[in-house]
Amino acid sequence: QVQLVESGGGLVQAGGSLRLSCAASGRTSSSSAMGWFRQAPGKEREFVAAITWTFGSTYYADSVKGRFTISRDNFKNTVYLQMSSLKPEDTAIYYCAARVGSMRSGSDEYSDWGQGTQVTVSS
Numbered sequence: 001q002v003q004l005v006e007s008g009g010g011l012v013q014a015g016g017s018l019r020l021s022c023a024a025s026g027r028t029s030s031s032s033a034m035g036w037f038r039q040a041p042g043k044e045r046e047f048v049a050a051i052t053w054t055f056g057s058t059y060y061a062d063s064v065k066g067r068f069t070i071s072r073d074n075f076k077n078t079v080y081l082q083m084s085s086l087k088p089e090d091t092a093i094y095y096c097a098a099r100v101g102s103m104r105s106g107s108d109e110y111s112d113w114g115q116g117t118q119v120t121v122s123s
Contacts (some may be wrong), residue, residue, distance in 0.1 A: 002026045002098045002112040005037035009094060011119030012086055016121070020081040022096030022114060031098035034079045036070060036120075037107055048094070050103035051079060059103045064090075086121045093118050 008020040022034065035050040049070040050059045058070050069082040080098060094117050097110035104110070 002007060002028055002031050003042075003119040004096050004098060004114035006094065006114045006117040009119045009121065011120045014086060014088055014121055014123050016086050017082070017084045018086065018119060020083070020094055020117060020119070022075040022079045022090045024079070024098065028077050030100060031112065032101060033099050034072065035097045035099070035103070035105075035110055036079075036081045036094060037097060038094045045095070045107050047105035047107070049081060050105065052103060056103050057103065059105070061105070083119070088121045088123045091119060091121050
């Protein structure tokens with residue numbers, strides 16, 4: 001099992017930036033891909049971005065492409081989500097997740113989850 005802890009959320013004005021971090025511990029060698037998801041009030045959890053530990057391959061949802069960047073630091077076992085040009089519709093709880101295998105966009109394909117960090121974008 002992999003333990004995940006997100007940080008970096010907060011309140012930001014539209015057009016601003018935030019960087020989220022996800023620190024992984026435990027059996028990190030058992031995970032090969034990491035994903036960021038978000039869930040707004042009254043909405044289903046949705047995929048944001050994913051990355052592989054080995055090659056750093058990335059995959060983005062269309063809604064964030066060009067504004068968000070996912071990256072990883074293998075030495076720190078940490079994945080980041082740099083968010084720029086934030087919009088009020090980006091407001092949500094952001095979760096990171098781990099899985100064995102290639103990148104996927106379905107939340108049910110990830111086995112380990114963090115507790116989430118709140119991101120609020122004011123207009």
